[in-house]
Amino acid sequence: MSNDSLFTVEEWSIREKELHLDALAQTESLFALSNGHIGLRGNFDEGDPHGLPGTYLNSFYELRPLPYAEGGYAYPESGQTVINVTNGKLIRLLVDDAPFDVRYGTLLEHERELDLRNGVLRRSIHWTSPAGRTVKISSVRMVSFTQRAIAAICYEVEPVDAPVRIVVQSELVANEALPPQSKDPRVGAALESALECEEHQAHDASGMLIHHTRVSGLRMGAAMDHHVEGPPGITVTSTSSPDVARVSIIGRLRPGERLRIVKFIAYGWSSLRSRPAIHDQIIAALAAARQTSWEGLLAEQQAYLQDFWATADIELEGDPQIQQAIRFALFHVLQAGARAEGRPIAAKGLTGPGYDGHAFWDTEIFVLPVLTHTLPTAAADALRWRHLILDKAREQAQQLRLYGAAFPWRTIRGAECSGYWPAGTAAFHINADIAYAVTYYLQATGDMTFEEEVGLELLVETARLWCSLGYHHPTTNQFRIDGVTGPDEYSAIADNNVYTNLMAQHNLRWAVEAVQRHPEKAQALGVDSHEAASWHMAAKHMLIPYNAQLEVTPQDESFIDYQVWDFTGTLPHQYPLLLNFPYFDLYRKQVVKQADLILAMHLRSDAFTPEQKARNFAYYESLTVRDSSLSACTQAVMAAEVGQLELAYDYLGEAALVDLHDLHHNVQSGLHMASLAGAWLALVAGFGGMRVQNGALYFSPCLPNALERLAFRLLFQDRHISLEITPTAATYRLLDGLPLRVHHHGETFTLALDEPATYPIAPIQAGPRPSQPVGRAPARRSERL
């Protein structure tokens, strides 16, 4: 079902006022809480009913075999898969002799609210049991941004019309049974009973379970403690067994009385630390949380978010749905990255098991630019994780008989987990994408320490890769990169993919410059002038194909000679095409799953003239089916740049609502972090026209008809900047820091503290609206308002 009508449209909340059992798995993803370290899906406290139970710890994985019908050299034999760890959010309730379950009895009221300003998930229930006892239940759940190991729940029950006996069982449960796995290859593999118990205990109101994974050998612990308030006569007991620790809270309540339980949950894991060390670590975290108290945790959470929104908020007038969606998006991007701290930001954050919990290239291209301007330490941390897995990437390059580092296409802790190399290992652009995120971060922050400690080595090792991957053609001297896969997954193993070559060029150029800035460190990395010169020459002679006849940039050298996909002969239910046509056929036709050349025009804006951009945009619009969520936002950005503002607005809608409206029908396995971040890009890089080039900030603001005002804030080189756009003018404000040169529609000015600068926006004359493949045009945003 579409989630279109599941939620009320509000500025700062996602509120569900009616229970849709058939959308449980979707809402569990949407209501997921995370701090980048712990992730709790929005499962009901009582566990049942559920769509998909999910509790995750960033980078805590099990290995599963990767089988092949026909093997090949260097195919990975096993893959890292995120697993559902010990569930600490379980609070079961017995009302007299009836277990509380919304599927039985009468649900008089149901409300869930994801509060984006306070960082909590609230739930309130008014329920009559099958035996006729009515209770009100409320729970507030959080995963703390300030205490990384901690989640907490405040759970309250009160009888409405008659005394009842209440039994609350608050649990830690390992190895929960999971629903059977989908056949869709994009859904992660469920791994059953992956955890083996090392320690279990319970006493008073507390409990603890320590387990390790059977194959990957990682160790994790979960502990809980409770603060119980209620009328006299409440008893608390506890038990434990290898996979369950249970605290039972029993009492009788009369109307007007209330049982209030605060459950503190601590998680810890390590690949190295001993059982006693993990034990002590979670006990310590739990003690600190108890001392902070529920109210203290709430206050810390609110303060943390106040800071975040002060830096990152976006205001939008004229489209409350998008206003809500963009804050939802930013909140989840924050949740995915805030406290990852040297661990990856996965494609689905910690909201579900989709894509096996792997991180891909899109973190660097879509998510990190957003974090760079809103929470730069999180962006730096994510890149530090890449730096941490450099050894694995160097090993991978060696195994592929290449130089430098070849980062895995998909991974949790550095090992290549791609089981289909044409759309995995061959997509070498990920290395240039990481380099791009490094250069973006460096330009936006000026963080030279990071360049020396982390950035330089990443740039050097990826530059080395490109030099061994490409070669100078003996007669033309052009630098060719043959047989690789670009972002568009409906093409593969193509020669001189323009995106790849332009991004590699950028990578090589930056490596040359970084080496000049850090000669000593460069020498320590073994770079000599000869090697740097080879990067320079490769960049200089990089082959960028161009079709002079059509005046269009081909996606790769052969693309434009291919037959155009038979769009008119393709039925609506045959999308996504990859589920209905062989890769063989997709690869050899002109059909684009997701922005590829269009993304190149965004990220390498300098490499195209405005006329080329407009022609290319129109050409690829007619071929792009958007079977990937990594497309609409980029199409929004480039549509805005070529003046197609209404089209850009439509794509903004698609990017921003991808999860709230479940546009790809797979929200149940997790949110699409890159598309959520892409909604920010669609607004800031699209309607704001923001580009960062040569360390400077460029804007070309403009608005579609429906929007009356767009205001956003961002960090740039240690300064808070705000931009307020109306249909006719843009006002720039520097909120702190030293004056800064800024570009508005090609005009340069200096922005200083307390000196807002307002510039007019000229009306844009765009050509006709480009058309999309039949049936694949984005929903018209203007028509639904």
Place this chain on the structure above:
Amino acid sequence: MSNDSLFTVEEWSIREKELHLDALAQTESLFALSNGHIGLRGNFDEGDPHGLPGTYLNSFYELRPLPYAEGGYAYPESGQTVINVTNGKLIRLLVDDAPFDVRYGTLLEHERELDLRNGVLRRSIHWTSPAGRTVKISSVRMVSFTQRAIAAICYEVEPVDAPVRIVVQSELVANEALPPQSKDPRVGAALESALECEEHQAHDASGMLIHHTRVSGLRMGAAMDHHVEGPPGITVTSTSSPDVARVSIIGRLRPGERLRIVKFIAYGWSSLRSRPAIHDQIIAALAAARQTSWEGLLAEQQAYLQDFWATADIELEGDPQIQQAIRFALFHVLQAGARAEGRPIAAKGLTGPGYDGHAFWDTEIFVLPVLTHTLPTAAADALRWRHLILDKAREQAQQLRLYGAAFPWRTIRGAECSGYWPAGTAAFHINADIAYAVTYYLQATGDMTFEEEVGLELLVETARLWCSLGYHHPTTNQFRIDGVTGPDEYSAIADNNVYTNLMAQHNLRWAVEAVQRHPEKAQALGVDSHEAASWHMAAKHMLIPYNAQLEVTPQDESFIDYQVWDFTGTLPHQYPLLLNFPYFDLYRKQVVKQADLILAMHLRSDAFTPEQKARNFAYYESLTVRDSSLSACTQAVMAAEVGQLELAYDYLGEAALVDLHDLHHNVQSGLHMASLAGAWLALVAGFGGMRVQNGALYFSPCLPNALERLAFRLLFQDRHISLEITPTAATYRLLDGLPLRVHHHGETFTLALDEPATYPIAPIQAGPRPSQPVGRAPARRSERL
């Protein structure tokens, strides 16, 4: 180990005079007997020791799952795999209380001989048991060409120096334990305990087992009966259990006395017929064989082979090793195809489990032309098998959203069993290869009934495939076939592979002509003039890339722009490259596993000028590493055509000795039928220069220095023809039938019965010998003689 010295060089035998236990698995393949229906590996009668036990029935398979780390649309979920069926060749021997096993006691003499004129495998043993009893054992084994369901063994034992008690256990054994499977993907998957018993019985000197496969549900039966001769007092008893039927023959022999046992074995299988039907079928076959008697079977076998050699023999003076090898090769090609009768000829015949027992394109391109000239009914039968699986091929086309028929890349009974589509399903040339074999057969036989019944539909359905697979480019009108894989498996998913496009062109042209010859049948197949015209236009405008700068035909449109493989940086142990480098890297470089463009120059000789052939040959010689056994023979043919006779001779040696000398180190899993057939091609199409074009026979004979005489015979349009080549002249003879126009080095003459025609051979002035990648030149044949 190399088998170089395993055998004596003889004209009509492969004889092993010493036992090499470490080469058992190889010799079992080399000594395999088959009639194309039953295949028995050359395992010792007593079962132990063995390299790899093997008994096969053509097309009797089990299904095994084909797993994928990442699935995709239309990937086959299971694969057909040839299985080791009930072993009927087991005859165990107890000498007093010691089991006869060559690894114990003393082996005084050991000899095995594959007799190519009589079609039997002989073995003689002189052995002293650990307890000091000496016996002579001999066995003669055959798989009958004339009684398709029958194999037979004549087994004799006699004591040498003292009386002994002899126990002979002659068995049928199902579900034999097999050695663990290799990790090399080219080795077939062993399937254990695939057979489930339906019936077992034994009485007197006979036994029977009927089983079915667990998953594929095929039913097979094996039965045995014995004729026993010996001194008085021999007793015969029998027992059976679900997987074993055993006849025990016990007696005391004194020196001078002999026990002689003739074992008749009958096999039958069916996917449809009931247990009683199979039961009766094998009993009937057994009865017929008994009535024929051992001597009768021997006589029939010899007569059959006499006919074959009278048609097919090749005589070679100057190289006894190749003389032996070519007869060995022809014998095995005959064994693979003789009685297949509507079933495929697998890549390894019925000599081992390699490649899962699948048939590929090379049967049509290498094996069928040889059979067409030596046993044309077998060639026709193999193509009838393709006709039988047309429905499956049509289904496959439909699933791939194409028209006509898409034959499986690898299969036993028609289902696509390829688990890696870039080197499987994408290799669409197999369809043109089947069409080519049809046209070759039609030209060489003039069999118009076959064209109407079988050929036409194959040509029509494959032409339809090409028309839906390619398209006319909108501006150039050239017919492009993008994103397919040609014969060279170190390239894949390439645009306009020249081999594919030329073969498709041939296919389309022949379809147009065949439709004109059979208008009614064509109409019944739904072909109208519009469709035939579309084939004509596709053929006419077929894109054949050419690199004018280098004056070379590129293997595909992009190939020549790729970096040349770093041959000097590749170490000898890194071949075959596919086991040491990723496909990714192989596909994007100029490196050729096996003849591709070179094969196109052989099969589409008309599409290249002599100068182009010479330039192309030299260009691809420098890139071809021959990691496939499907290369040397074609290189021999084209080397001869461009006048590089010594090089052609070296390649002949490699093709002919591929199995006898185990050049690819994998003979243990079966013989390389295409390379064996290729040895014939190297001689006849190479040094004979034979081409069949437009229904006519062309020769351009020539000899390398070492050969004094080459004489071969072949069938052409119902005539037996012989050609005798000496260094200076060629003599043509028509042995029966009507006069025929023949071409000798471009000169046309009429060949008539009893009128031998002798033509001189001019000395050839060839350019310098082309060079191969470092370390990959073929062994110099002239240096070893």
